[in-house]
Amino acid sequence: MNRNFCQTITFRCADPAPIIAMSEEWDRNQATSDIMGYMGSRVLADRERLGYYVIIAEFGVVDPNVSAADEAARNNARPETQAFADRLREVIDGEPEWHHFDELYRTDR
């Protein structure tokens, strides 16, 4: 079974617009780059805590011999990912929190 993997990035900021623009730019670049585990992301706003946001980045298997979690680890090591993280830190307040999850169930598979 191909188990997907998710990375969440939780952060606080005054204006999410630059983050959304960065995410769109990231997707455009990924779409025409060599395929890797990254599948897409969502940027969510916390309704209870104004100014808090979470990015959910999803990874899947593209090579039967490499897990989605390993694909995500490879993604983290890429210079463009590091650059994204650096830019993120410039537009948010404080440090982001990173969490990592194996997917156990989803409806649409």
Place this chain on the structure above:
Amino acid sequence: MLVARGIATAVAPEGGLTDVQAELLGAIASALTGVAVDYRSLELLEPLGPEELADVLAARDAGYRHRIVHHMVLGELVLRPIPVVVAHRVATYAHALGVTDDFVRVARRYAQGAYGLAWMDLQRSGFVEHVRDADGDQPGASVPSKLDPFEPAQVDPELEARWTAFAELAPDTLGRRVWEMYDSRGFGLPGSPGGAPAYLAQHDFVHVLADYGTNLKGELEVFAFIGRADPDPKGFAWLATLIGLFETGYISSTGFFDRDVRERSIRAPGMHQRIADAIRRGKVVCDAYGVDLFDVDYSEFADRAVGEVRELLQMPAKSAGAIDSGSAGVFDPAGMSEKQRRFAAQRRGDDT
């Protein structure tokens, strides 16, 4: 036969080729080579690995090898889901054949479940870059220029007037027949509110010339034909998109066409023969005419008889097999959707 063995080995899921794969790939191989190829019997033979297939195709040029890879991709795209192992295997074959192809990557994204990225990739790699490459950007050119063929249409009275003028042309001219196609179905003319985007409307001339209907099956035929008639392998994007819309549902909307998988058109009886014949006809036009049919200035041919334009493009007739399999003509009610048939009946004043 060796090539077909390689394709079969590349695209077979764990349980073996599906019926749709075997029928479609067999029909295409038979239509293009004139030799009956039974993909079911190929499965009984030894697999042919990527390096072995590369040896078989060593004397063939890059374009030929590229088309072989597209047959593999086609064999993948009709699967839902596409097993990751199949998509990865096809990429291995493409690499062994020395072919770098964007559609191999798109199929891998489908297999992964990254449908959003896949559509972005297909749009950018298959259409935008291709159209940009082909865009002469010449002042006064009559061929509509668009970087994105699915960009929403603009109201353009001058363009609408050019299309409306086709109604005044002599019967059986290309322009008149295209106008009749629009009029009989209630389609909005390009340039009118709700009309088709001008670039996409180019394919309606091909509906008339190649004599394909305008229901989902007819659209699959016409885009299989147009895609293969394009000398640039990126023309494959059209068929890949239509399969994603009308067979597997990998694509939800292009802005102009919306997903409709109620009929699962490719697996409908006879469709493998019809698609294969459309690809065969497209190949003949590609070899003889060698121009992307979206780049043709059809306004130059609008006052010529349809038959004359077909000769100019060296367009072969449909095969008997395709017709026997239900390939309907553009003015045949069987080539219309239910909604189009109802409109046509009302237009004729029928009670139905």
